[in-house]
Amino acid sequence: MSKNILFPFTAMSSNDPAMKEVARHFKKAGANVVQAEVNPAIRRTSGIAYREIHLSFTDSQIVTLRIKETGDIYQVLLNKKVVPIRDQDDHSAAIKEVAKLMERGRAAFQRKLAKVRVALPSSVKTAAPKMEALLVQRRDSLAAEIAAIDSELEALAAG
Incomplete structure (x- = not known):
């Protein structure tokens, strides 16, 4: 060699x-x-x-x-x-x-x-904004359900 x-x-x-x-x-x-x-x-x-x-x-x-x-x-x-x-x-x-x-x-x-951050091409669409809106809506609906159950529990405890 x-x-x-x-x-x-x-x-x-x-x-x-x-x-x-x-x-x-x-x-x-x-x-x-x-x-x-x-x-x-x-x-x-x-x-x-x-x-x-x-x-x-x-x-x-x-x-x-x-x-x-x-x-x-x-x-x-x-x-x-x-x-x-x-x-x-x-x-x-x-x-x-x-x-x-x-x-x-x-x-x-x-x-x-x-x-290194890589920017996505403009032709690529991500579901992140839609997913975020969906998760916010689900969080709000769950918070409303929890509030309803809490009020029902308070009514049962008082009565």
Whole structure:
């Protein structure tokens, strides 16, 4: 097994053997890749040309690998934040390191996802307003029945 996984920069696609090897290394490290997608656009930052590979995992975390023209991993983004990697020259060790970072930050990431409010589309109608009106009406009718029974009990106790 080689230390580095070299990506074919010019012909990078989701079906490359390198992509399958990355998914296999992540699975071995305990993080299952659900979707792997290669961005076809070549980007440039600080004089370095790179392409991005987006990996989605079962817990909704996203890892983006930025690949240089040489086929090496240039930068890693975990949930859209740049993550420093200690083992840059050993890709399998770097993948294990990223998987550990994902595990360590999973609880905070899940809390953050739980706080996000998603607005329903206007075409979706909920029964909540009707249900609330129905429950208020039922509460009022039960209160009236309880008041009637209380008055009847008072009449029986007095008589």
